[in-house]
Amino acid sequence: MKIGIVVFPGTWSESDTFYATKDILGFQTEYIWHKDQKLNNLDLVVLPGGFSYGDYLRTGAIASFSPIMEDVIKFANNGGPVIGICNGFQILCESKLLPGILIRNKNLSFICEWSNLLVNNQSKFTDEYQNKEVIKIPISHGEGNYQADRYTIDQLEDENRIIFRYCSNDGTVNEINNPNGSINNIAGITNKAGNVLGMMPHPEKASEKLIGGDDGLTIFKSIMKKVSDG
Amino acid sequence: MVSEEILKELALTLSEYNLIIEKLGREPNELELGLFGALWSEHCGYKHTKKLLRTIKSKSKYTLTEAGEENAGAINIGDNKAIVMKIESHNHPSAVEPYEGAATGVGGIVRDIFAMGARPIALLNSLRFSDLSNDRNMQIAKGVVQGISGYGNCLGIPNIGGECYFDESYENNPLVNAMCVGLVEADSILSAKAESPGDLLIIIGSETGRDGIHGASGLASQNFEETIELRSAVQVGNPFLEKLLIEACLEISQLDELVGMQDCGAAGITSAAIEMAERSNLGLRIDVSKVPVREKGMTPYEIMLSESQERMLIAVRNNEYKNIFNTLEKWDLKCEIIGEFIEGNDVEIYNQEEFLSKTPIKILTSPPEYDLNIISAGYAPNKKKITINKSYSSFNGNMIKDFTQRIFESDNIVSKKSIYNKYDHHVQTNTVVEPGSDASVLRIKNTDKMLAFSCDGNSRLCGVDPKLGAEINIAEACRNISVMGATPIGLTDGLNFGDPTKPKGAYELIETFNGFNHACEIFDTPIISGNASLFNQGHTSSINPTPIIGAMGIMNKNTNIPSKGFIVPGHKIGILGKNLWGTDLGLSGSEFQRIFDKELSGEISIDLEFEKVIQESIRKLIAENLIKSAHDISLGGFMTALVLSCEKNKLGAEIEKVVPESWAGALFGEDQSRIIFSYDVKDKNKISKILNKIHWSEIGTVTKKNIKFKNILIESDPMFLSYNKGFSRDI
Numbered sequence A: 001m002k003i004g005i006v007v008f009p010g011t012w013s014e015s016d017t018f019y020a021t022k023d024i025l026g027f028q029t030e031y032i033w034h035k036d037q038k039l040n041n042l043d044l045v046v047l048p049g050g051f052s053y054g055d056y057l058r059t060g061a062i063a064s065f066s067p068i069m070e071d072v073i074k075f076a077n078n079g080g081p082v083i084g085i086c087n088g089f090q091i092l093c094e095s096k097l098l099p100g101i102l103i104r105n106k107n108l109s110f111i112c113e114w115s116n117l118l119v120n121n122q123s124k125f126t127d128e129y130q131n132k133e134v135i136k137i138p139i140s141h142g143e144g145n146y147q148a149d150r151y152t153i154d155q156l157e158d159e160n161r162i163i164f165r166y167c168s169n170d171g172t173v174n175e176i177n178n179p180n181g182s183i184n185n186i187a188g189i190t191n192k193a194g195n196v197l198g199m200m201p202h203p204e205k206a207s208e209k210l211i212g213g214d215d216g217l218t219i220f221k222s223i224m225k226k227v228s229d230g
Numbered sequence B: 001m002v003s004e005e006i007l008k009e010l011a012l013t014l015s016e017y018n019l020i021i022e023k024l025g026r027e028p029n030e031l032e033l034g035l036f037g038a039l040w041s042e043h044c045g046y047k048h049t050k051k052l053l054r055t056i057k058s059k060s061k062y063t064l065t066e067a068g069e070e071n072a073g074a075i076n077i078g079d080n081k082a083i084v085m086k087i088e089s090h091n092h093p094s095a096v097e098p099y100e101g102a103a104t105g106v107g108g109i110v111r112d113i114f115a116m117g118a119r120p121i122a123l124l125n126s127l128r129f130s131d132l133s134n135d136r137n138m139q140i141a142k143g144v145v146q147g148i149s150g151y152g153n154c155l156g157i158p159n160i161g162g163e164c165y166f167d168e169s170y171e172n173n174p175l176v177n178a179m180c181v182g183l184v185e186a187d188s189i190l191s192a193k194a195e196s197p198g199d200l201l202i203i204i205g206s207e208t209g210r211d212g213i214h215g216a217s218g219l220a221s222q223n224f225e226e227t228i229e230l231r232s233a234v235q236v237g238n239p240f241l242e243k244l245l246i247e248a249c250l251e252i253s254q255l256d257e258l259v260g261m262q263d264c265g266a267a268g269i270t271s272a273a274i275e276m277a278e279r280s281n282l283g284l285r286i287d288v289s290k291v292p293v294r295e296k297g298m299t300p301y302e303i304m305l306s307e308s309q310e311r312m313l314i315a316v317r318n319n320e321y322k323n324i325f326n327t328l329e330k331w332d333l334k335c336e337i338i339g340e341f342i343e344g345n346d347v348e349i350y351n352q353e354e355f356l357s358k359t360p361i362k363i364l365t366s367p368p369e370y371d372l373n374i375i376s377a378g379y380a381p382n383k384k385k386i387t388i389n390k391s392y393s394s395f396n397g398n399m400i401k402d403f404t405q406r407i408f409e410s411d412n413i414v415s416k417k418s419i420y421n422k423y424d425h426h427v428q429t430n431t432v433v434e435p436g437s438d439a440s441v442l443r444i445k446n447t448d449k450m451l452a453f454s455c456d457g458n459s460r461l462c463g464v465d466p467k468l469g470a471e472i473n474i475a476e477a478c479r480n481i482s483v484m485g486a487t488p489i490g491l492t493d494g495l496n497f498g499d500p501t502k503p504k505g506a507y508e509l510i511e512t513f514n515g516f517n518h519a520c521e522i523f524d525t526p527i528i529s530g531n532a533s534l535f536n537q538g539h540t541s542s543i544n545p546t547p548i549i550g551a552m553g554i555m556n557k558n559t560n561i562p563s564k565g566f567i568v569p570g571h572k573i574g575i576l577g578k579n580l581w582g583t584d585l586g587l588s589g590s591e592f593q594r595i596f597d598k599e600l601s602g603e604i605s606i607d608l609e610f611e612k613v614i615q616e617s618i619r620k621l622i623a624e625n626l627i628k629s630a631h632d633i634s635l636g637g638f639m640t641a642l643v644l645s646c647e648k649n650k651l652g653a654e655i656e657k658v659v660p661e662s663w664a665g666a667l668f669g670e671d672q673s674r675i676i677f678s679y680d681v682k683d684k685n686k687i688s689k690i691l692n693k694i695h696w697s698e699i700g701t702v703t704k705k706n707i708k709f710k711n712i713l714i715e716s717d718p719m720f721l722s723y724n725k726g727f728s729r730d731i
Helices: A014-024 A067-079 A087-096 A149-160 A217-230 B002-008 B016-022 B030-039 B091-096 B098-114 B135-155 B215-219 B239-252 B268-280 B300-305 B324-331 B372-376 B398-408 B459-466 B467-483 B503-524 B591-597 B610-625 B639-646 B663-668 B682-692 B717-725
Strands: A002-007 A028-033 A045-048 A082-085 A102-103 A111-121 A136-140 A145-149 A162-167 A186-190 A196-199 B073-078 B080-087 B119-129 B159-166 B174-184 B201-205 B258-261 B281-289 B311-316 B335-342 B346-352 B354-360 B431-432 B440-443 B449-456 B486-495 B527-533 B548-556 B572-576 B629-632 B651-653 B675-679 B696-703
Touching: A002 A014, A014 A067, A028 B324, A045 A087, A045 A149, A045 A217, A045 B449, A082 A087, A082 B258, A082 B610, A087 A102, A111 A186, A145 A186, A162 A196, A162 B663, B002 B016, B002 B030, B016 B030, B030 B268, B030 B300, B030 B354, B073 B449, B073 B486, B073 B527, B080 B091, B080 B098, B080 B548, B091 B098, B091 B135, B091 B174, B098 B119, B098 B135, B098 B239, B098 B258, B098 B346, B098 B663, B119 B239, B119 B449, B135 B159, B135 B174, B135 B239, B135 B675, B159 B372, B159 B440, B159 B449, B174 B449, B174 B486, B174 B548, B201 B268, B239 B311, B239 B324, B258 B268, B268 B281, B268 B300, B268 B311, B268 B335, B268 B346, B300 B346, B324 B335, B335 B610, B354 B572, B354 B610, B398 B591, B398 B663, B398 B717, B440 B651, B449 B467, B459 B467, B459 B548, B467 B486, B467 B548, B467 B610, B467 B629, B486 B503, B503 B610, B572 B610, B572 B639, B572 B682, B591 B639, B591 B663, B610 B675, B639 B651, B639 B663, B639 B717, B675 B682
Parallel strands: A002 A028, A002 A045, A045 A082, A082 A196, B080 B486, B080 B527, B119 B159, B281 B346, B486 B527
Antiparallel strands: A102 A145, A111 A136, A111 A162, A162 A186, A186 A196, B073 B080, B080 B174, B119 B174, B201 B311, B201 B335, B258 B311, B281 B335, B346 B354, B431 B440, B440 B449, B449 B548, B486 B548, B572 B675, B572 B696, B629 B675, B651 B696
């Protein structure tokens, strides 16, 4: 049972993810350097947040060509679970492991705040949550505005792959409670096979009551339970 | 003989030039003159503040360094951990080019912190602009905030607080003070020194370009009106490279062969390398041809004085650089050996084989020190008596309602959320109290400690009386820390002043230090580091003296930190302080006076001994877990503090008091040493036992809605609305 966290140059949420998964949840966790060629016996790969390669060119674009990504893509295509958080989500979209793209926030500014998310628990990453549970997880991004063509959005909806949506305290999904302009308030989606999750909010930052809440831990718990249950 | 024009460009006076000739025993060549221009600039040489800085209290039982000794000051917090912190200003660059000026200000202060081997764990900042209704001011404010956001967010350092304040004295001369806090093992603090002759001088990071030449001498050391043409002296930041530098430098800081590290900041390689040699009591030989450059044809002068960002210098044991180079290569960082520390006390500069200069380091680093007492001799401040409008002294319900509402429309009072929501304040997962409170709180992982930080300073009070204003700024910084339950143990200062060569500027500096010294002794809080930005003089007038205080406090992890606002209806409201009401004289320099009387006048006062008692009391109440909320009464007086206490959880208050006839002073006077707090009625006896009864009183009860005094009821919703609406224009 091992979690690998990929570190790109410019990544900054690797140590928060490490702390949440190892120190708090007690999973065996290790860092993977982006120049490595091979993933070594992992049960979960996390692409953490930050500004890989300064997000120059386009967010996540350069990182998607890092040497390790070839093996990450292979791992994902073989059904290995992958979570992309924030910049990691952007990298997953650039790597075509997830559809769509993340563009600049509607208000053209970086946003850091606690967001309310409406959970869809029909996924490996969320089945330890209640369905339609409202959880609190911080967002921290300038480009988290999820966009895709109509067909893709319909497909995501039809296949029940929208895992998190921005919502109000009481779970209302509407424009007022959409911080960045994402279509249908999308905050997180999975791939068709259900083993790749991309999300803009930072679950590793919601890891302890002392720092405002620990709602994010359940994502790691859910997927690791699935892995150990086989 | 050089021309006056050249001297002016370097910000050297003719008498300084003559002093250089006298000390060298010859005329300096062009390159040497550049070195002197940089090192004898106000920015690097502290010509007008050094004498004062020597008087400052910089030590306590917690300090591990002395101010000015290293890149930043360090404080022991136990468990073999130390906190390193410092404030730095980037005022002039931000006036010329707001985005890059502010961004590179963040970059510079962060490098000062990791140069000491410390992981940067927090950023704070104090921002000053003029009226937002003016488009240029708006553009500056927006650019500065975007710059801090754009640069800081890339680094993975939480930006946990600070302040943003508007006053017309900052017209054309905004202030951007950035503070950085770092955490390091107390026994592995890095020094900015070499050890012995033969140690190598290595440059890491960005290539050296033509940007920022004369930044220190030109931008930071002259009156602003002379600098509007100096746009090319502002550098452009690359936060991605800075992030790589942080990680790589912290990694090599663990290696034995690394002996010292220094940030390449103002005056570039010149200042960084020569200061390293000076601290090490060694000489230095540099070959400028070895410095990686961005463009061809750069002269040695340009290479030595460039202020290109994201560069560090390290001293490494001779022949032992292999591991260091391997680590830097892993991070794709350029590095090059550019020199060697040598026996003796000279800096020798070569361009390959060509000898360019040999100058005694001592002369380069010993600019004249000016005695401000001589400059300010005979200066008598123009003290204006406060005038209290007649209508302020006759109770008038409608006026109170109207004025309270207008106070809550002031850009200085409204929520600063639209700024701090542009900064990541959660990363590193330590933030226990987020921006928006009197101070922010971080927990320190793997210890039983939490630390509180604040960064602010009231400059209007300093405009009224610089000495008392300075005392109040330190008192208030410590009060901000104390209301969180933490004990203040260290300060850093950002001195932003006008022209020190004029009697007024000199007087304000002297008085400020007098105030600092008095307050630091009483609170036992050393000023462990700091920065002086002088010549803050716009086209029309000088800024109010603006000493910004960054404060740190320490507390146990089990402390129940009180909320900034009331929690539930039914809790009792208390005031800690001599009097609930402010006074007419308390309107001196107040926000009320700024808005309604549009003047700056009066007299201010503070009783520091009493302030100390108040702060100890609130900490004691918090340690005993007897209070639910606590909030410092400052800008906008009692009324503002009361409304803000209600706003947090959208509650109200019933105050069992009659608002006095002289309502303006009573409600809006900014008299010092007062804290508003709330508590459960069952704890009242315990509180009474701890507090001396002359130091506090119960004044009312938390309610569901609205602010009710015996003789007036004020609706709270409109105030909450304008508070949360934020700035008059969207920054």
